[in-house]
Amino acid sequence: MTTPWTQRYAQRTQRMSSSMIRELLKMTEQPDLISFAGGLPAPELFPVAEFEAAAQRVLKQHGSKALQYSTTEGYLPLREFIVEKMSQYGIQATPENVLITSGSQQALDLIGKLLINSGDLILTENPTYLGALQAWRAYQAEFTAVPIDDNGIQIELLEEALCGGPKFMYILPNFQNPGGVTLSYDRRQALVALADRYGVPIIEDDPYGELRFEGNHLPPLVVLDAEKLNGDDARPAAGNGHNGDEAGFFRGNVIYLSTFSKTLAPGLRLGWMVAPKSVIKRCVQAKQGMDLHTSSFVQMVAHETIKGDFLPRHVRRIREVYKTRRDVMIGTMLRQFPPGITWTWPEGGLFLWVTLPEWLDAAAILPKAIEQKVAFVPGTAFYPDGTGHNHFRLNFSNAQPEQIEEGIKRLGRVLAQELERTAELAYA
Amino acid sequence: MTTPWTQRYAQRTQRMSSSMIRELLKMTEQPDLISFAGGLPAPELFPVAEFEAAAQRVLKQHGSKALQYSTTEGYLPLREFIVEKMSQYGIQATPENVLITSGSQQALDLIGKLLINSGDLILTENPTYLGALQAWRAYQAEFTAVPIDDNGIQIELLEEALCGGPKFMYILPNFQNPGGVTLSYDRRQALVALADRYGVPIIEDDPYGELRFEGNHLPPLVVLDAEKLNGDDARPAAGNGHNGDEAGFFRGNVIYLSTFSKTLAPGLRLGWMVAPKSVIKRCVQAKQGMDLHTSSFVQMVAHETIKGDFLPRHVRRIREVYKTRRDVMIGTMLRQFPPGITWTWPEGGLFLWVTLPEWLDAAAILPKAIEQKVAFVPGTAFYPDGTGHNHFRLNFSNAQPEQIEEGIKRLGRVLAQELERTAELAYA
Numbered sequence: 001m002t003t004p005w006t007q008r009y010a011q012r013t014q015r016m017s018s019s020m021i022r023e024l025l026k027m028t029e030q031p032d033l034i035s036f037a038g039g040l041p042a043p044e045l046f047p048v049a050e051f052e053a054a055a056q057r058v059l060k061q062h063g064s065k066a067l068q069y070s071t072t073e074g075y076l077p078l079r080e081f082i083v084e085k086m087s088q089y090g091i092q093a094t095p096e097n098v099l100i101t102s103g104s105q106q107a108l109d110l111i112g113k114l115l116i117n118s119g120d121l122i123l124t125e126n127p128t129y130l131g132a133l134q135a136w137r138a139y140q141a142e143f144t145a146v147p148i149d150d151n152g153i154q155i156e157l158l159e160e161a162l163c164g165g166p167k168f169m170y171i172l173p174n175f176q177n178p179g180g181v182t183l184s185y186d187r188r189q190a191l192v193a194l195a196d197r198y199g200v201p202i203i204e205d206d207p208y209g210e211l212r213f214e215g216n217h218l219p220p221l222v223v224l225d226a227e228k229l230n231g232d233d234a235r236p237a238a239g240n241g242h243n244g245d246e247a248g249f250f251r252g253n254v255i256y257l258s259t260f261s262k263t264l265a266p267g268l269r270l271g272w273m274v275a276p277k278s279v280i281k282r283c284v285q286a287k288q289g290m291d292l293h294t295s296s297f298v299q300m301v302a303h304e305t306i307k308g309d310f311l312p313r314h315v316r317r318i319r320e321v322y323k324t325r326r327d328v329m330i331g332t333m334l335r336q337f338p339p340g341i342t343w344t345w346p347e348g349g350l351f352l353w354v355t356l357p358e359w360l361d362a363a364a365i366l367p368k369a370i371e372q373k374v375a376f377v378p379g380t381a382f383y384p385d386g387t388g389h390n391h392f393r394l395n396f397s398n399a400q401p402e403q404i405e406e407g408i409k410r411l412g413r414v415l416a417q418e419l420e421r422t423a424e425l426a427y428a
Numbered sequence: 429m430t431t432p433w434t435q436r437y438a439q440r441t442q443r444m445s446s447s448m449i450r451e452l453l454k455m456t457e458q459p460d461l462i463s464f465a466g467g468l469p470a471p472e473l474f475p476v477a478e479f480e481a482a483a484q485r486v487l488k489q490h491g492s493k494a495l496q497y498s499t500t501e502g503y504l505p506l507r508e509f510i511v512e513k514m515s516q517y518g519i520q521a522t523p524e525n526v527l528i529t530s531g532s533q534q535a536l537d538l539i540g541k542l543l544i545n546s547g548d549l550i551l552t553e554n555p556t557y558l559g560a561l562q563a564w565r566a567y568q569a570e571f572t573a574v575p576i577d578d579n580g581i582q583i584e585l586l587e588e589a590l591c592g593g594p595k596f597m598y599i600l601p602n603f604q605n606p607g608g609v610t611l612s613y614d615r616r617q618a619l620v621a622l623a624d625r626y627g628v629p630i631i632e633d634d635p636y637g638e639l640r641f642e643g644n645h646l647p648p649l650v651v652l653d654a655e656k657l658n659g660d661d662a663r664p665a666a667g668n669g670h671n672g673d674e675a676g677f678f679r680g681n682v683i684y685l686s687t688f689s690k691t692l693a694p695g696l697r698l699g700w701m702v703a704p705k706s707v708i709k710r711c712v713q714a715k716q717g718m719d720l721h722t723s724s725f726v727q728m729v730a731h732e733t734i735k736g737d738f739l740p741r742h743v744r745r746i747r748e749v750y751k752t753r754r755d756v757m758i759g760t761m762l763r764q765f766p767p768g769i770t771w772t773w774p775e776g777g778l779f780l781w782v783t784l785p786e787w788l789d790a791a792a793i794l795p796k797a798i799e800q801k802v803a804f805v806p807g808t809a810f811y812p813d814g815t816g817h818n819h820f821r822l823n824f825s826n827a828q829p830e831q832i833e834e835g836i837k838r839l840g841r842v843l844a845q846e847l848e849r850t851a852e853l854a855y856a
Contacts, residue, residue, distance in 0.1 A: 048491030055483040063476030067693035102719040134717040265495035267724035289562040291530040296695035
């Protein structure tokens with residue numbers, strides 16, 4: 001290739017990860033393949049009729065406004081709705097603490113643009129969300145990754161990683177993607193304390209928090225940080241001259257991200273960031289250069305759809321359906337998976353995480369699974385350090401229960417054959 | 429401010445320009461102020477009823493698809509529509525040459541992300557589009573700016589700037605923002621030849637090209653470059669081993685950008701990039717990390733609105749209305765502006781450009797204009813080199829003809845007073 005562009009982007013793009021999500025999305029388009037690979041919500045739950053009515057009302061009543069340029073911060077009634085919604089989880093924000101983003105992927109890109117310089121170290125969970133790695137590799141970030149277990153990131157291993165001087169920590173506390181695990185209450189407290197002690201801020205990414213099927217909701221890191229801050233004389237408080245532009249809740253260590261992709265519809269590309277006002281102000285400047293603003297039409301139609309009490313009712317319905325699908329998946333795995341294979345038991349969200357015996361390689365098994373018309377994502381992609389060969393991720397939100405049962409049966413057969421084959425090799 | 433974020437972004441954000449567009453958009457919200465400052469299309473021309481019908485059809489027929497995740501490249505029927513549309517202007521693309529972006533602002537950000545390293549020199553017109561400067565300053569770009577006149581960028585001054593080794597040139601050939609001028613045919617030929625000779629690619633930004641009120645359409649730079657390429661043995665052709673992944677038209681020096689913001693509605697945030705396949709492929713990877721994809725809902729509703737022959741009819745209507753408004757603006761300026769003030773006569777687009785006597789400063793006049801309830805954008809913001817104090821930009825697309833007349837009268841009085849005052853000072 002000698003187009004004049006080639007040399008110019010070579011340096012930059014060698015740093016970008018190969019586009020695995022994308023290739024996987026393509027794979028799921030084979031009609032007879034049962035895919036547990038994507039991260040797609042159940043499309044039959046999308047509130048299509050409600051959207052249709054909302055789009056009609058918005059265009060009839062505010063057509064010119066919905067189709068015109070608008071402000072970068074986002075549609076004020078939608079930001080007010082988000083403030084009200086988050087207050088139920090203890091997050092005391094004002095609309096000035098909220099920025100509407102084009103999906104929470106854009107919030108990750110914004111954070112990269114504002115915070116990451118070439119070679120900066122970012123602390124993540126190991127494994128972690130692939131899209132965050134992709135967003136930040138574009139800014140030449142390096143990663144230090146701390147293993148997770150059934151209770152989330154392993155706090156006893158965190159301190160050593162913090163000593164490496166990471167720019168920030170990236171944490172998915174609820175039903176983590178890909179692990180499906182939830183950070184325990186004690187670890188949340190410990191994490192917030194460590195972040196404070198080492199002066200390392202936290203990006204709290206919470207796309208799935210509302211989709212809890214069972215167990216008790218745990219407070220977000222941003223809330224624990226605010227509580228600590230307000231009970232801690234050692235840290236500067238609002239009004240003492242150090243934090244002049246911030247007051248009350250949001251002076252802290254945590255930027256909180258969430259999205260309507262899992263509770264409403266991902267095709268909207270609608271997420272939000274909650275942060276101190278000074279951070280939001282910088283992000284607004286950066287977002288202006290990135291896409292001016294998120295579609296006013298989408299923001300107004302989404303707000304018209306969810307205002308009132310629609311969203312909590314709708315989220316309850318999603319929880320019921322996803323719980324059933326998780327139960328079908330795990331039930332079938334218990335019957336059909338060969339011994340020696342373990343997995344996480346998510347209390348919510350979209351994913352569970354499978355661990356194979358150490359000598360098996362999930363990436364090598366994937367082509368055999370696809371041959372049997374079933375797909376998953378091999379673990380390695382989610383590990384910043386490139387380990388994780390004997391893990392894979394399963395999505396349980398997208399397929400119907402009967403498909404889940406059939407797909408897991410197929411996968412069980414593939415795994416049993418693989419175990420048998422490798423056992424033979426071991427004795428040969 | 430001592431939030432833990434502050435120090436972390438200080439370095440990055442000191443490089444970003446102060447957010448002038450944003451402040452100006454705020455100003456236009458005063459109800460009794462006549463603003464020529466924004467770049468807003470006429471909202472009364474938005475095809476609201478057509479959108480409403482299209483949204484209904486899309487949601488009824490393809491609701492699940494419109495609300496689900498989709499591919500980063502963009503909705504294929506929309507890309508096919510764009511290919512067909514561009515073929516009328518001589519641009520021979522395939523859907524693989526087209527990437528849907530979240531407004532063409534995102535295309536500018538993408539280009540920055542892929543091509544610009546800290547300190548890289550970008551060649552622009554002087555003045556140029558503020559949003560491009562904002563997007564690329566975030567990547568620590570430096571600028572070398574070549575003056576424009578009534579026929580666009582001054583080719584005789586270009587060669588010296590090219591010797592400085594810019595990474596690429598950024599050119600708005602039609603009804604330039606802010607200048608309102610159009611690059612002449614001869615200069616287009618010369619520009620393409622110089623780009624080739626110096627090996628400096630061109631970003632051709634064409635948001636307004638379809639909004640020509642009079643005169644003849646001129647071929648896009650991307651077309652002239654392809655013609656040159658196909659008639660020029662000295663450059664490597666497809667199939668000779670150098671350009672293996674490219675064939676036919678798109679092997680060249682030019683990336684072409686356009687948008688539906690001015691022909692349909694900016695609130696959609698829907699633009700596109702046309703480029704060699706290898707460039708599109710890299711941009712798709714980068715866009716994935718930025719927002720995964722542009723809203724599938726917006727793409728499908730836009731396509732449903734414009735498919736068939738709606739768009740050309742609609743664009744004809746926009747042209748008629750904007751031509752009337754330009755004529756009213758210039759007609760009133762001829763009667764109401766004091767002598768010694770000149771302006772460009774745009775053959776299309778949304779803007780014209782005013783030149784004051786050298787000793788006047790448009791930024792200093794702006795507060796006085798706002799006092800008289802009329803607004804414009806002072807020139808300096810559009811000059812990468814910070815010159816341009818005696819210029820300002822007027823938008824003629826957004827206000828009604830009677831408002832334009834009244835606003836220009838007010839502005840004429842302000843300018844007359846200013847000239848009188850400074851003349852008195854000169855004789856004092």
